[in-house]
Amino acid sequence: MERQAANNQPSSTQPSSTRKLVQPHILEEWVGKVYTTICILLLVVTIVAIVFFVSSRGLTTFFVNGVSLGGLLTGMKWDPEGDIKLFGALPFIFGSFSTSILAAVIAAPLGVCAAIFMTQIMPGIGRRVLQPVVELLAGIPSVVFGFVGLSVVVPLLRDIFPGQGIGIAAGSIVLSIMILPTITTIATDALAGLPFGLKEGSYALGATRWQTIYRIVVPTTLPAILTGVVLGMSRAFGEALAVQMVIGNAPHIPHSLFESASTLTSVITLDMGNTVSGSAHNNALWSLAMILLAMTFVFVFIVRFLERRNKR
Known part of the structure; x- marks a missing residue:
């Protein structure tokens, strides 16, 4: 009985050993929380700093140089070095939107069909062959796409259509290849994340494979597919070097897809190194960068909206 009572009594060494086990666990948890908090704060500070810097420089055009927002967005003439300084960015805005939208129109059917082939028709070959090829395509630098477009796409368009081959069409084709991955x-x-019983239920009701794909699979995953399209458009909207090499960089609104044009990114990269910091021309370029930043936020909001619809 005395031995049993002694065994039932709490050991004096137990709190000590427990304390030794608990303290490293608490320390690791504390270090993890601090590290995660620092990373999050660093990201937030970086984003806020970028927005503040671009906005402060971009707004100088309106508050210091006296350029109106309506004149910048709707003006047709860009001549910041002339006797009468003109800051009309509508041709660049039109060029950015036209190339991005046309690139999405070209790349979206190809990308969706490739995804359907890899997941619904021949998943074995798709995962072994096509998926590595798509991942490799995503890693190619943009300057390589620009050289390919300048060496292949532009001469091909020149031989088939009237004009020099450079313009909206060439830029859209190059961008479509870039956003395809x-x-x-x-x-x-x-498509790979669909519930297992969804297709089987369609087959059980007598639907064929193609009926299941375009009536069940594609409508179910449409919000996620649209999210990919919007992200691709965002990538195309912010691309500079590849488009600059094939679009012609002419500051006017083209009358056809085979005429030279320009985009917001191309005019910024071409003119920023030739301007003096603080000048009206330099501030106007920062205003164009602010427009690009605002459009990036718009694309992000659209993606978030589509993700919420997908979750519902």
Whole structure:
């Protein structure tokens, strides 16, 4: 009985050993929380600093140089070095939107069809062959796409259509190839994540494979597919070097797809190194960068909206 009572009594060494086990666990948890908090704060500070810097420089055009927002957004003439300084950015805005939209129109069907092939028709070959090729395509530098477009796409368009081959069409084709991996990857993940019994239920009701794909699979994953398309457009909207090499960089609104044009990114990269900091021309370029930043936020909001619809 005395031995049993002694065994039931709490050992004096137990709190000590427990304390030794608990203290490293608490220390690791504390270090993890501090490290995560520092990383999050660093990201927030970086984003806020970028927005503040670009906005402060971009707004100088309106408050110091006296350029109106309406004149910048709707003006047709860009001549910041002339006797009468003109800051009309509408041709650049038109060029950015036209190339991005046309690139999405070209790349979206190709990317969705490739994703359907890799996940619904021949998943074995798709995962072994096509998926590595798509990932390799995503890693190619943009300057390589620009050289390929200048060496292949522009001469091909020159031989088939009237004009020099450079213009909106060449820029859109190059951008469509660049954003194809983004659309394909997101569409593939969405199609591969479908519930297992969804297709089987369609087959059980007598639907064929193609009926199941375009009536069940694609409508179910449509918000996720649209998310990939919007992300691809965001990538195309902010691309500079590849488009600059094939679009012609002419500051006017083209009358056809085979005329030279310009984008917001191309005019910024071409003119920023030739301006003096603080000048009206330099401030106007920062205003164009602010427009690009605002459009990036718009694309992000659209993606978040589509993700919420997908979750519902």
